[in-house]
Amino acid sequence: MSDDFPLGLLFGLLALLILLSAFFSSSETGMMSINRYRLSHQANSGDAQAKRVLRLLARPDRLIGVILIGNNFINNLAASIATIIAIHFFGEVTGPAVATLILTITILIFAEVTPKTYAAIKPERIAYPASRILEPLLKLLYPLVLLVSLISNGLLRLLGVKSVENGGDSLTRDELRTVVHEAGTMIPYRHQTMLLSILDLENVTVNDIMVPRHEVLGIDLDDSLADILAQIRTSQHTRLPIFKGDINNIIGMLHLRNAARFLSRPEVTKAAIVQEAREPYFIPESTPLHTQLLNFQKQKRRIGIVVDEYGDVEGLVTLEDILEEIVGEFTTDVSEDQEIHQQDDGSHVIEGTANIREINKMLGWKLPTDGPKTLNGLILEHLESFPEGPASLQIGSIRMEILEIRDNLITSARCWPAVRLPRR
Known part of the structure; x- marks a missing residue:
């Protein structure tokens, strides 16, 4: 049979088949190694190549099916041609063995290890151009690919795998934390810290960041009116709780911008001060910070009174306290001594x-x-x-x-x- 085909043509055809085998091998690795999050971002930005790759990855069973069908066909054909060439040089007895040995080494180096290694390092350089060929090839071989997929999916169901569709690559909180850590210089360190702080909000409650009750400064209606007015005029806080006798008896929350309404009057009474106060907003001490941040936004509040399960006041928490957990301290309380x-x-x-x-x-x-x-x-x-x-x-x-x-x-x-x- 080797006399029917020139050896030069057989060698050229064998080299072409090895290149095609390298293409299918690198395509498989490139498609499976590509960064799905970068791919999704590029697809959402309108990149046609990224969209094509995403369509192929939506059904990985069919993608792998068309790649392996092509690769196996190419490798079997290459083995046949290599055997014909080896028989011509080494005879029918030793020729097949020599062909198997030489072709195995050749394919291993030039069609497997080298292209797959390159594809693993540079997946986008392989996956994007390969998708131009794989998509029409999938349509051409669709009946055969579908048959292979049905059989393989049936075997997977026996192993407990119910779906082979790509349901997306969702990340857990710990995995996302690792992604942020490994971003390196791509994300500035300051931004990494803020992102990690946001992830930690769920693990921190208002009880962890509140101002404890013994440090809460407020207006005690049992004090004299002169003392109350002096406290209002010299307060370094914009909001003060109003209580009677004990911090547990909170009546309201006074915003000092409203103090001008009664301070400008000829006669100021305690009732006038209470009238300008807003109804207090109470927060259970076990509320996670991410929940409380949303609650502040929903209730249009900036400050809340933290209470325990018995309703006793434990402390006070502000919107700024939660934001400082994310971005770090950006306010300075000059009245607070360094601890x-x-x-x-x-x-x-x-x-x-x-x-x-x-x-x-x-x-x-x-x-x-x-x-x-x-x-x-x-x-x-x-x-x-x-x-x-x-x-x-x-x-x-x-x-x-x-x-x-x-x-x-x-x-x-x-x-x-x-x-x-x-x-x-």
Whole structure:
């Protein structure tokens, strides 16, 4: 038979078949390796090539079917031609074995490993042009591809796979977090931090970021009118809760821009102050931040009173507090003393009322946040009793030395990572 076809023609045909095999092999890898999110973005931007690739990937069983049908046909034909050539040179006895050995090595290098490796590294360079051929080829071979798909899908259903359609590549929160981390310089570090903070909103409740009740400044109607007016005129806050006697008896929330309405009157009464106040807005302490952010938007509010399951006031939270969890602090309360004081030896003296989450964010520590919210509460929980005097302890990787106790409250502690002992 080799006499019927010139050897030059057979070698040329064999080389062409190896190139076609490389095409199908690289197409398979390129199609399966392409970044689906970038592909979807380009398709939504009107890229015709991206849209064509998405159409092919919508039914991966048919795409793989047409690729493998073409590749297997090409490889079998190449094997036949290689055998004819080998028989011509080595005879009918050893020719087939030599053809199998040489063709296997050739296809492995030139039609499998090399093109697939390139396609895995540069999937778009392969998938886009390949889609121009694969789409019409799929239409041409559709009956055969459909038959193969029906048989393979039946086998998949026996294995518990009910659908082979591409239902989209949805990401879990942790997977999205990994995508953001791996974006590198494509997303500025500041933007990465903000995106990760948004993902963390669901894991943080208003109880974690609220201003605790003992730090809430408000108008007590039991105070004298002169004291109340002085407080209003000198307040550094734009909104103040109004209560009577106890913070649990909140009557309303006064926006100081409305104070001009009664301050301009010849005679100011407590009733006039209450009249300008808005009805208080209460928030359960376990409300996640992402939910509360939407609630603030829905209720057209900027501040809310945090209450526990018994209705007692736990603290106060504002829209700005939630936004600062995303973008970082952008307001400064000049009346708030610094709670974390760095020492010359590298340790930090921290006030007992300091919020643990704030400590972790400022110092990069990992103190537990699933229990007490303040350093005082964390130390007491760890000790399981109130210390009679200064004491030392270690929580996780942080060593602590209690410095001052006053009125059943640990007012300050000296803290440092246990891996490094600070100098006295």
